[in-house]
Ligand SMILES: C/C(=C\Cc1cc(O)c2ccccc2c1O)CCC[C@H](C)CCC[C@H](C)CCCC(C)C
């Protein structure tokens with residue numbers, strides 16, 4: 001799938017993206033995102049980056065960590081997703097210290113060695129060049145800084161893999177049908193088939209220049225968090 005088609009897909013699903021995530025994961029996606037933010041090491045006063053921020057879930061959680069003394073930049077190339085993120089942030093008091101920026105994860109508009117921590121939630125599987133995205137993430141982190149990359153993947157356990165595929169086919173795609181988004185949500189399954197396993201992600205992270213990389217399976221192995229650190 002080309003970058004333009006990915007952008008179009010996420011612009012199209014933006015109005016119902018959050019509500020479907022919540023209903024389809026029974027609210028668990030918030031827990032998985034909180035885990036990723038915790039593992040990023042973001043702390044009070046930090047300057048953090050949320051890559052492929054979408055409607056802003058992880059950026060808003062990062063902002064809670066860094067407080068008003070810190071700052072978070074959420075970057076995404078789907079304007080409709082960023083508009084939702086902006087609305088959600090503006091509904092908060094006090095206004096979180098976040099900048100929403102339209103941009104490409106494959107060419108981050110930031111200097112090298114700039115961020116204290118970063119997150120990427122369900123974004124790495126959707127970029128068109130995973131090694132380049134990892135190299136960009138490594139470039140913009142400060143030495144010693146970490147990033148937590150949360151995403152789905154195919155579990156190694158055959159029974160859980162079958163259950164995951166059943167859930168996607170029998171629950172997720174039919175649920176999207178009510179919003180005429182069947183094709184958009186049917187994209188998830190083949191995207192999982194193409195996505196590297198946990199150990200492959202670790203190898204890709206090391207090849208991208210990260211000094212350390214560990215993959216933590218969560219949600220019964222249907223997802224995972226790749227925690228990387230810049231040397
Ligand atoms: C926040 C979640 C998914 C984000 C997401 C990621 C994508 O790449 C998409 C692509 C196209 C359309 C939508 C998305 C998208 O929303 C996770 C929660 C929502 C999931 C759709 C729920 C699916 C649950 C998993 C398949 C795990 C099943 C567990 C099994 C029953 C053991």
Ligand SMILES: C[S@@+](CC[C@H](N)C(=O)[O-])C[C@H]1O[C@@H](n2cnc3c(N)ncnc32)[C@H](O)[C@@H]1O
Pocket residue numbers: 003006007010011051052053054055056057058075076077078081103104105106120121122123126127128
């Ligand atoms: C599944 S959403 C994840 C959104 C959010 N991180 C979350 O956890 O809900 C994937 C996001 O990645 C964005 N995306 C995909 N490829 C991108 C790229 N090359 N540059 C910037 N954003 C990209 C899409 O526009 C979409 O908003």
